[in-house]
Amino acid sequence: MTALLAYAGRWDSRVRRSLADPQQAARTITEWTAALGYVPATVPATGWDAARAVDHYYERGKGDQSARFRAIEPHDVLAAWAPHRGELMQRHTDPLPATDPDDAEAWREELLRTRAAVALGQAPPSEYRAQIDPAGQKRLASLLSGVGEGPRRYMPDHVARQLAPHRPSRAHRQALVDEGVPDPYSVPCPHCHAAADHPCQSGFRRHGKGRRNLGTVHDSRIQALIARLDVSEEQADAERRRLAALMCQPPTPREARARHTTGGHRR
Structure with a gap:
């Protein structure tokens, strides 16, 4: 001092x-x-x-x-x-104590003693780095497979098959990507300004009021995707028609419901 x-x-x-x-x-x-x-x-x-x-x-x-x-x-x-x-x-990551795990007090004292030594500068922090072997790399590749972006886009195959009837647009998109068709959702939509990986929307009201998600994509979005592909003009036109036919699905027919009317007798 x-x-x-x-x-x-x-x-x-x-x-x-x-x-x-x-x-x-x-x-x-x-x-x-x-x-x-x-x-x-x-x-x-x-x-x-x-x-x-x-x-x-x-x-x-x-x-x-x-x-x-x-x-x-x-x-x-x-x-x-x-x-x-x-x-x-x-x-700092707590190293495994050398004491008997059944002795809870000694186990806790060793952990606290190690942390105090690091906090007082008497010992360097214990750092560990994850080691990913080839098997782990393959597993990570399978977790990151599929369409979409973000850390939570992975879903087990059996769960995706069970949810397919409830998510027809997503299932159709995944099926097209599996067949090697370019994903139009990978680019923003110039027409409705939908961000990448988000569906196209209808309407142009401010602040998104009254807008709804579409099960299809706008033609300008397909053109934006083709513009990124290195193809000739004739191939681009043929690819645009093919993608438009694939992505523009007919809407699912609604179930017929009985119309409720008020009864009564006229006098």
Whole structure:
């Protein structure tokens, strides 16, 4: 602690004056030791150095003029150590304790002791990296297969088959993609401004009021998809007609329902 105060005295004459008097110096060293007793001076493994916290205090910018009006204090060093300690704890993963798992108290004490050592800078954080073998890579590829975007687009095959009657547009889209047909939903729609992976909508009312999702796609969306394909003009026209015929499904007929009328006899 004396070395840290001496280093701060190089920057600030107010610190040097407080250390010039033996009684004032002893009181200052005692206060700093009590406040920063658990803050390490240096931790080379994690890049912490208390001297850098002193440098940062006197090099502050963006309108912070604290160093102009007062000398550095212990809480300034604590303010620099707290985010560094939080970063260490976020990187730390509890290693498997060597004690008997049946002894819950010893198991818990070892975990707390390991965490405290990392929080106090006495030990570097234990970090683990996931190792994906070829089998795991194949499994990830199967999870990411299918149409759509986003982290939750995967669905087991048997669940997709059960939901197919309730999601005819999605099932039809997946069947076309499986056959090698380009997916029109992969591009935004220039007509209704539907985003990629979202269905086309009807109507042009503001804020989306009164608009509904369509089971088909607009012709301009198919043209936008073909524009991205490297094909000739004749092939593009044939591909547009083919996609339009495939994607423009006839609407599902509604069930006939009995019409309710009010009864009564006319007099």
